[in-house]
Amino acid sequence: MRKIVPDLHACAPVWARSVLEPLCFDEPWLSPPWRAIAAARLLRDDTSGMRDAWCHIAKVNPSQRERQWLIENLVVATDTAPELVMDDAADAEIAAAIGLILKDVGDDARAYAQAIRDQRPQIDLPPDRRPERRAPRDPQATLARRLIKNLRILWHVAPRDCRAGSQPYVRNYSAAIERLAAAFDAAREADRLPWATDAAAAHLITHRRWSHLGWLQHRRAVDRLRPLIVRDLQTLANEAPQHASWLENASVMIEALPNADWEHEGWIELEPKASALLWARSVDVMVYGSRERPECDPGYLRWADFATIAEVLFGPLRSGPNAAKLIGAAVNAQRRRGPGRDDFPALRAYG
Numbered sequence: 001m002r003k004i005v006p007d008l009h010a011c012a013p014v015w016a017r018s019v020l021e022p023l024c025f026d027e028p029w030l031s032p033p034w035r036a037i038a039a040a041r042l043l044r045d046d047t048s049g050m051r052d053a054w055c056h057i058a059k060v061n062p063s064q065r066e067r068q069w070l071i072e073n074l075v076v077a078t079d080t081a082p083e084l085v086m087d088d089a090a091d092a093e094i095a096a097a098i099g100l101i102l103k104d105v106g107d108d109a110r111a112y113a114q115a116i117r118d119q120r121p122q123i124d125l126p127p128d129r130r131p132e133r134r135a136p137r138d139p140q141a142t143l144a145r146r147l148i149k150n151l152r153i154l155w156h157v158a159p160r161d162c163r164a165g166s167q168p169y170v171r172n173y174s175a176a177i178e179r180l181a182a183a184f185d186a187a188r189e190a191d192r193l194p195w196a197t198d199a200a201a202a203h204l205i206t207h208r209r210w211s212h213l214g215w216l217q218h219r220r221a222v223d224r225l226r227p228l229i230v231r232d233l234q235t236l237a238n239e240a241p242q243h244a245s246w247l248e249n250a251s252v253m254i255e256a257l258p259n260a261d262w263e264h265e266g267w268i269e270l271e272p273k274a275s276a277l278l279w280a281r282s283v284d285v286m287v288y289g290s291r292e293r294p295e296c297d298p299g300y301l302r303w304a305d306f307a308t309i310a311e312v313l314f315g316p317l318r319s320g321p322n323a324a325k326l327i328g329a330a331v332n333a334q335r336r337r338g339p340g341r342d343d344f345p346a347l348r349a350y351g
Contacts (some may be wrong), residue, residue, distance in 0.1 A: 011046035013054050015064065019071040032210065033097035033119055034085040038078045038313050040093070042071075049308035056305055060297050070287055070300055074309060077282040081274035083121040083211040084314040091116050121211035123200050140240055144184035147232050148177050153199045154225045154254075157218045159209060162264070164222045164257050176250045183243050212274035219260045230255045276310040276319045280327040281334050289335065303328035 010017050023031065023039035042050075061067050078085050086094070094116045095101070105111035155173045158165035180186060200206070203221035207214030230251050237247035264270055268285065271278050287300060301309075307323035320326070 010043050012043050015067060016054060016071060017043065019068045023075055033094060034078050034082040035075050036097040037085050037089050037093050038075045041312050045312045050312055053305040053308050056302060060299055073283055073286040077279050077286060078313065080268055080282045081212050081279050083207065083213060084274050084318050086120055088315050094119050121208045121214055123206055123208065140236065141184045141186055143232055143236050144180045144186045147229065147236065148180050148186060150225055150229050151177050154222060154229065157205065157221045159215055159218050162219060172253055179246060212269065215269055223259050226254055226257050276314055276323055277327060277330045279310060280306050281330055284331045284334060
């Protein structure tokens, strides 16, 4: 494990450094880059507002356990809005967060710049630049290739924390693709469908799945694909009765996938966009609303402290001039309603 934020000028108090500094270490299987960037920004900020926030945290949360719980969740809650951190991150911050130095890419400046660009929340559908083959005129084969294409897209775009992205369904997609390719002589075409760019445009996918907006776009794409696949499976079953049994079973399997509003009812991630308000509500769910006996006092942060920390993490343009008032209203409304049954699991568990 190596330190990925070198030579950091820490301005946070000693008790906060003990929590933040471990979050600035390279643990690629556990810690995504925006967490390291968020922790580093909190660690080195020296504004008067942040100093006041540290003083309030120390006063209201006297035990080290309470402070650690709060500070960790201030960083972890950025999982619900990672693009707010990454969009404004400097190249040096991203390079530090992913533990990248120029020597790692053979002193190749272009490769170094590309590795940094790859961390920003742009589209992540895999490219397929192989030339498209002329399709045979058999209508059943054409329909089978369209099904293969849509099943491959569904397989790739489905977030792993929804049923469509679970391992049992992934195995079913693979089996259905193999049977379609074999039964309708579509095997030659199955790996040569240049679908990535078209799929992104057709399903309004513009951001990576790890971002808040990207997760929402990918999940909605599953809902768009489901009826298309069911329709084509049923049509093919009618046109090829010798294969009707397994085609109808595949149709039932895809049709059983729940839509996003039913499967993720109450999830914070169904909010229409990432914002400082979303981050603040996520923090409150994790720190105060996720258990019968909260780890921290209900006044663990003042609304002004929330606004200050949001400005440090996301920049002044992201938080806005009335951030304290807006965050207070959003968090109080959430507390009155009570967190949904799925609010807490909606926060992506990277570690």
